[in-house]
Amino acid sequence: MIALNHDPYNLIITGVGGQGNVISSRMIGNMLSARGFQVTIGETFGASQRGGAVMSHVRISSTTTLSPQIPEHQAHMVVSLEPMETLRVLESYGNPDVGVICNTRPTHPIGVISGRLSYPSMEEMEKTITRLSARSWFFDATAMATKIGDPIFANIIMAGALAGTGELPLDRNVFEETLKSKFPPNKVALNLEAYDKGYGMINRD
Amino acid sequence: MSPLTRGNPGETHLMMGNEAIVRGALEAGISVAAGYPGTPSSEIIETLAKISDDIYTEWSVNEKVALEVAAAASFAGLRSLAVMKQPGVNVAADFLMHLALSGVRGGMVIVAADDPGALSSINEGETRLYAKLMEIPMLEPGNFQEAREMTCWAFELSETLNMPVLLRTVTRLSHASGRVTLGKLPIPDRKAFFRFDGDMLDPMEGPIMTPPVGIKHQSQQKKLQQAAKLFEESPFNTYEGPESPELLIITTSICDLYSKEVVALLGVKDRVGVLKLGTTWPLPAQPVLSRLATTRNVLFVEEVQPFIEEAVKVLAAGSQLDLSSLTFYGKYSRHIPMAGEMNPERVTAALSTILRLESGPVSPVSKNYPGTSLPPIPPREISFCPGCPHRASFFSINTVLQLDNRQGFTCGDIGCYSMGMLPGGFFTLKTLHSMGSGSGLASGFGKLDKFGMDQPVVAVCGDSTFFHSAMPPLVNAIHNRSAFTLVILDNSGTAMTGFQPHPGLPVDTKGNQAPPIDIERVCRAMGATTRTCDPFDLKATQKQLLEFINGKEENQGGVKVLILKQACALSPKKRHTQSFEVAVDPDRCIGEACGCNRICTRVFACPGLIWDAENNRATINDVLCAGCGVCASVCPQNAIQRKEFP
Numbered sequence: 001m002i003a004l005n006h007d008p009y010n011l012i013i014t015g016v017g018g019q020g021n022v023i024s025s026r027m028i029g030n031m032l033s034a035r036g037f038q039v040t041i042g043e044t045f046g047a048s049q050r051g052g053a054v055m056s057h058v059r060i061s062s063t064t065t066l067s068p069q070i071p072e073h074q075a076h077m078v079v080s081l082e083p084m085e086t087l088r089v090l091e092s093y094g095n096p097d098v099g100v101i102c103n104t105r106p107t108h109p110i111g112v113i114s115g116r117l118s119y120p121s122m123e124e125m126e127k128t129i130t131r132l133s134a135r136s137w138f139f140d141a142t143a144m145a146t147k148i149g150d151p152i153f154a155n156i157i158m159a160g161a162l163a164g165t166g167e168l169p170l171d172r173n174v175f176e177e178t179l180k181s182k183f184p185p186n187k188v189a190l191n192l193e194a195y196d197k198g199y200g201m202i203n204r205d
Numbered sequence: 206m207s208p209l210t211r212g213n214p215g216e217t218h219l220m221m222g223n224e225a226i227v228r229g230a231l232e233a234g235i236s237v238a239a240g241y242p243g244t245p246s247s248e249i250i251e252t253l254a255k256i257s258d259d260i261y262t263e264w265s266v267n268e269k270v271a272l273e274v275a276a277a278a279s280f281a282g283l284r285s286l287a288v289m290k291q292p293g294v295n296v297a298a299d300f301l302m303h304l305a306l307s308g309v310r311g312g313m314v315i316v317a318a319d320d321p322g323a324l325s326s327i328n329e330g331e332t333r334l335y336a337k338l339m340e341i342p343m344l345e346p347g348n349f350q351e352a353r354e355m356t357c358w359a360f361e362l363s364e365t366l367n368m369p370v371l372l373r374t375v376t377r378l379s380h381a382s383g384r385v386t387l388g389k390l391p392i393p394d395r396k397a398f399f400r401f402d403g404d405m406l407d408p409m410e411g412p413i414m415t416p417p418v419g420i421k422h423q424s425q426q427k428k429l430q431q432a433a434k435l436f437e438e439s440p441f442n443t444y445e446g447p448e449s450p451e452l453l454i455i456t457t458s459i460c461d462l463y464s465k466e467v468v469a470l471l472g473v474k475d476r477v478g479v480l481k482l483g484t485t486w487p488l489p490a491q492p493v494l495s496r497l498a499t500t501r502n503v504l505f506v507e508e509v510q511p512f513i514e515e516a517v518k519v520l521a522a523g524s525q526l527d528l529s530s531l532t533f534y535g536k537y538s539r540h541i542p543m544a545g546e547m548n549p550e551r552v553t554a555a556l557s558t559i560l561r562l563e564s565g566p567v568s569p570v571s572k573n574y575p576g577t578s579l580p581p582i583p584p585r586e587i588s589f590c591p592g593c594p595h596r597a598s599f600f601s602i603n604t605v606l607q608l609d610n611r612q613g614f615t616c617g618d619i620g621c622y623s624m625g626m627l628p629g630g631f632f633t634l635k636t637l638h639s640m641g642s643g644s645g646l647a648s649g650f651g652k653l654d655k656f657g658m659d660q661p662v663v664a665v666c667g668d669s670t671f672f673h674s675a676m677p678p679l680v681n682a683i684h685n686r687s688a689f690t691l692v693i694l695d696n697s698g699t700a701m702t703g704f705q706p707h708p709g710l711p712v713d714t715k716g717n718q719a720p721p722i723d724i725e726r727v728c729r730a731m732g733a734t735t736r737t738c739d740p741f742d743l744k745a746t747q748k749q750l751l752e753f754i755n756g757k758e759e760n761q762g763g764v765k766v767l768i769l770k771q772a773c774a775l776s777p778k779k780r781h782t783q784s785f786e787v788a789v790d791p792d793r794c795i796g797e798a799c800g801c802n803r804i805c806t807r808v809f810a811c812p813g814l815i816w817d818a819e820n821n822r823a824t825i826n827d828v829l830c831a832g833c834g835v836c837a838s839v840c841p842q843n844a845i846q847r848k849e850f851p
Contacts, residue, residue, distance in 0.1 A: 016585065026219075026382065033219040033384055040349075040462075041219075041382040050624065051812050052587040065348055067462035068381035071470065071549035073574060087582050094576040107812075107829070109585040110629050114810045115803065115818075117583040132576045142828060151828045 002035070002169045004060060009168065010070045011058040013158070014089045015081030016107045017051050020155030024079075025056035027159055031174045032060050042068025051110070053085055060168065077167060078133075079158050081141070082107050083125045090132045100133045101161045101202075102126075103154055105142035137161065139201050145194060153194040160198025172199075207256045212387045220385045222378040223248040225349045226316060229356025230286050231257065233312065234391040237278035239263040239271040241673065242702035243290030244325035245379040246318035250288050251705065254714045259393055264705050264714045267640075267673040268293030272300050272315065276369075279313035280413050281397040284360050288316045291330040292639060296674070298335065301369070305339040306415040306425055308367040308408050311395070312360030315369055320376045321508035322546030327623065327637060329544060331509045336371050336486035340425055342432040343371040343486040344441065347461040349383030351483060355441060357388060362435065366428045367408040373485075375508065377459045377546070429487050436489035444492075446478025449499045452559060454479045456506040457513055460547050464506050467552040473560060488516045494524050497531065504555060505535030508547045534559055588629030591813030592774030592831025595622045595630065598694055598740040600809060600839070602663060603631040605750045613661030613754060615692075616650070618643035618675070620667035621701040621773075622694050629810060634665070641666065641674025644691055648678045651687030651764075661754040662689035669699040669707040671724055679764065683732045688762040690753045691733070693724060694740075696773040704776055728766040740769040743838045774831045783832025785847035787813075789823050793844035796821035801841050809839045 013025045025041050033039045042057040059066040075093040080086035080102045090098070104122055111117035130136050141161075145153035163170035175195060179188045208218045209228050220228065226249055230238065238260060240250040254262040261278075265271035268289040278285035289297060294317045301315070317332040336343035344359055346352040352374065359370040403410025406420065415421055436442070445465065446453075454477060456464045461481040468477045480496050482488070497503065497517075505514035514535040521528060534540040540555040541547070557564065589596040599622075606613040617623055617634030618641065626634040636646055647664035666675040671693055679691065698704040706712050706719075713719035728735045736753075738746040746769060753765040772779050798821075802808065805823050806816040813830035814823055823845070834847035 017587070018590070029219050029382060033217075038384055039219055039382070042377060043380060050587045050590060050621065051585065051629075053585040065350075065383055065462065067466050067549065068377045068383075068459065069463070069548045071466070071553070084582060085585075087579060090576045091579055091582065095574055105828070108815060108826075109583055110588045110810050110812065111583050111586060113812065113814055113816055114628070114807045115816055118818075119583065128579065132574075146828070 004062060005167065006076050007063065008059050008061040008066050010075045011060070011077045011079065011168070012070065012075050012089050012093055013056040013058065013079045014085045015054055016085065017054050019081045020152050021054045021056050021081065024155040024159050025058050027156070027175065027178060028162065028170065029058055030178045031170050032168065034174045035169055035171065037062055038065055040066045040068055053088060055089060077101070077162070077165070079162050081154055081158060083122060084120065086129055087125060090129065094132050097134045098132070099165065099167065100129055100136040101158060101165070102129060102136065102138050103141040103158060104138050105140050105154070137202055141198065144197055148190055148194055148197070153190065156191050156194035157198035160195035161201050163195070164199040164202030208387070209252065210256045210390070214387055214389045217384050217386045219382055220349060221248060221380065221382045222349055222352050222374060223380070224252060225352035225385045226356045226372070226374065227252045228385065228387060229353040230314070232353070232357045232388045232390055233360035234284055234393055234395070235260060235286050235360070236283035236393065236395060236397070237261045237275055237285040238288065239265045239274040240288030241265055241268045241271055241293055242699045242705040243293055243318070244702055245320060245376040246288050246290045246316065247702040247705065248379070249316060250714070251703065262714050264707065266708055268297040269300050272297040272304070275313060276300070276304055276309065278397070279309040279311040281399045282311045283395050283397055284312040286314050286316065289318070290326070291317060291319045291332050292326070292328060294332050294335055295330070296640070301335070301339050303415050304369055305341045306418070306421050307413050309363060309369050310367065310409060310413070312363040313369045314356065314359045314363060314372055316356075316372045316374060318374050318376070318379050319509065322376070324376050324546070327619070329509050331512070332371070332373050333485065333512045334510065340429055341368055341371055342366065342429065342484070343373055345373050345458045345483055345485050346378060347458055347481055347483060349378070349385050351441060352378060353385050353388070355483060362432070365435070366432055368425075368428055373458070375459055433487040433489055436484035436487065437491045439484045439489065441483025442481065442489060442492045444478060444480050444496060447475055450478035451476040451500070452478075452502040452504055453496055453500040454504045454506055455482065455493070455513060455517060456480070457482045457485050458507070460506045460508060463547055463549050463552050467549050467556060470549070471553065471556055471562060471564075473556065476560065477556070482513060485513060486516070488513070488520060490520055493517055493520060494526065497521060497526055501530055502532050502559065503534065504540065504559060505533070506541060506547060506552055506555070509544070511536040586627060586629060587624060588627065588810070588812060589621070589624060590774050590831070591811055591829045592833040593621070594696055594740045594769065594771035594773070595625065595694055596809070596811060597743060597833075597835045598692065598746070598769045599625045599630045599633045601740065601743055601746045601750060602665070602692060603633050605747050605754065606661065606663070608751060609661055609754055611660055613663060616643040616646045616662070616664040618664070618666040618670050620670055620694075622665055622667060625665065631808075640670055641678060644675040644682070645678035647689040647691065648682035648685070648687045651682060651689040652685065654688070663692060663754065664689055665692045665694055667700070668693065668695040668697065668709050668724060672708045672722070676727070679728065679733065680731055682764045686762075687764060690750070690765040690767060692750070693766060693768045695724060695768050695770045696776070698773060698776055700773040700776070704773070725766070725768050733764045733766045735766045735768065737768040737770055740771050741833055741835050743835065774833065783850060785832045785834035785837070785849055787825050787830055787832060787834055787837060787845060787847045789825060790844050790846055791822060793842050794822040795842070796823075799842060804839055804841070805836050805845060809836060811836055
């Protein structure tokens with residue numbers, strides 16, 4: 001088995017209910033489980049689907065079954081489908097060595113829509129996130145997904161981007177196999193397109 | 206197909222805790238499974254219905270009936286499963302008490318899913334006390350593999366004892382995923398036949414009932430003693446750590462993983478041992494007492510109530526142990542909080558204090574990490590989805606109650622529409638308790654005119670909740686001449702838990718055709734005045750509701766039922782479809798200058814809208830808008846325009 005650069009490796013996928021967090025974390029979990037890693041995914045769903053902040057904890061180890069909750073400030077990577085949620089996650093799970101992949105498309109919470117609260121500017125958030133992480137990538141995955149045909153593909157674009165960082169042994173073939181077992185052929189092609197687009201967004205130097 | 210039905214013994218798959226329970230039940234060869242949807246338990250029945258045609262699966266009308274349906278299968282010699290979230294156990298409790306006493310025949314397991322931390326609940330109820338109260342054995346899986354193995358073994362145990370067995374899971378196990386190595390699937394071979402002509406006391410051939418109570422209760426106690434003995438040898442109780450630990454953690458369920466992880470993280474493996482109990486009622490004496498004899502300090506890590514803590518203390522008090530040499534830490538000593546779910550931080554805090562660790566309970570990272578001193582991040586309140594009929598319904602209820610101006614109020618109930626208590630639901634709900642209790646409370650409020658109360662009373666309930674437990678209070682209200690308006694928010698499915706069908710729909714659990722029960726006709730047959738409106742038609746809905754609460758209708762006073770029928774925006778039939786293309790005319794929207802108090806964004810506040818502060822006007826969020834077009838009815842300037850899709 002390929003050695004992980006951290007064992008356990010703690011990945012957080014975050015966003016807003018309805019953005020496809022659960023599918024994304026399961027896809028990534030399946031890809032790693034298929035390679036023999038111990039994977040625990042912690043998540044909650046139910047009320048949180050209704051526009052609330054959602055978070056999946058994906059924990060990977062070559063030796064032990066881990067708990068479904070990452071201890072505070074122990075994340076190695078944060079994949080975020082919504083920029084403000086990135087900040088919320090870093091506040092509790094960030095540390096100077098954490099990596100961040102961030103979709104820049106905001107989803108305003110009710111408090112912001114109604115004008116009770118103000119949403120931070122992307123410029124400001126990008127600056128803060130950069131300061132709070134060791135490495136970070138920003139792009140509008142929702143715009144890319146809409147071009148593919150549905151904004152929901154942002155979750156797969158982000159999974160592709162995670163693969164692009166090379167931090168985890170994610171194998172595109174395993175992704176394709178998992179897709180084929182779950183989706184009809186036309187959906188498989190679109191998901192692969194999303195994955196590859198995301199993969200291409202990461203500048204590997 | 207799913208590895209749940211196809212997977213071969215020895216294969217390992219990533220599975221949700223609930224899927225592992227499904228696999229365990231399949232490996233035990235169950236024939237019948239019944240339940241009522243409730244987070245975090247819903248995926249169990251849902252998955253069984255999807256993957257297996259050999260099993261009869263049923264979304265029952267409520268948890269008590271589910272338990273009865275499953276029990277019937279057991280009485281006929283089959284293995285059966287009943288599934289519910291914790292509050293459902295309260296609903297089923299009356300039958301469960303009698304079932305525990307009468308005993309069962311085919312293996313019968315009740316899966317109860319608790320939600321510590323109330324992540325998807327409006328209470329933090331605890332099922333484990335029921336094992337003690339009902340006097341039945343209980344198992345608590347500590348990880349994904351155990352979820353499969355324990356479920357499978359629970360059926361065997363049930364048949365050994367002729368007792369129903371409780372399997373208690375929690376959200377962080379049921380909804381988390383981990384690796385599970387599969388066991389063997391049997392070939393189903395059981396035939397259903399209910400034997401009743403044997404001796405009254407013959408568990409296998411006699412009639413199944415609780416009398417004679419004295420004899421049956423004694424035999425129940427004997428069976429529990431037998432369970433305790435079996436539990437002493439159970440591989441589900443494990444110990445990891447030094448022979449004589451400075452501190453012994455006694456834990457169960459998912460807390461085992463938190464405990465072991467924190468012990469490793471803090472580097473105290475040589476000082477702390479972890480005794481994990483999987484068979485938690487009746488408590489197996491020997492494994493616990495022999496470990497207590499090796500230490501002077503004990504910490505209990507469990508959620509929600511101090512269940513094991515109390516049981517171990519009782520056990521210790523009745524043993525030969527020198528109690529003066531033992532110090533117990535846990536919920537009673539407040540080293541573990543009495544409320545809320547467990548997590549690594551809480552275990553860290555307890556261990557750091559008890560072991561006097563220098564690092565203290567605060568993670569060394571957080572001391573210097575700038576992320577912990579950020580300006581406040583706007584919270585993300587949960588709210589109704591874009592296109593949700595409930596937003597429109599509550600907007601109307603709220604508007605009408607304000608127009609009526611007699612301080613009328615709305616009693617809430619359980620479902621997505623419970624969010625009617627939040628800003629996104631205009632703070633409409635003023636009471637919120639258990640399933641069906643909105644109607645029961647309204648029935649009571651509606652009788653208080655005798656004592657001077659003249660506030661209009663409204664209750665809401667969903668379509669599934671109506672069948673679950675709103676029908677008896679409605680009967681009660683009509684018969685006792687109470688006066689209130691029940692608004693049934695009929696969105697064509699059990700929406701919050703994932704669109705499970707209910708008796709009002711023309712499909713059954715497996716999606717096959719079934720006779721629907723018409724809610725309006727049921728209410729009318731009971732004697733209520735009924736109307737049905739489309740909640741997206743704000744005008745018609747508000748007019749009807751106003752007439753109802755003003756009592757100007759025929760049959761003045763009495764119980765009125767308004768059915769607001771519109772499918773959920775996320776329902777399979779509506780998802781990805783839009784009725785209207787909605788756009789804001791930038792010339793007509795004049796923002797704050799309008800005098801509308803920005804009703805679309807400030808008041809109606811659908812997440813499909815964006816308030817563009819820079820340009821002082823509302824816009825539509827194209828990614829989120831579901832195209833229901835209701836905001837166009839809300840806008841007094843006709844600035845929000847909707848165009849029907851061809």
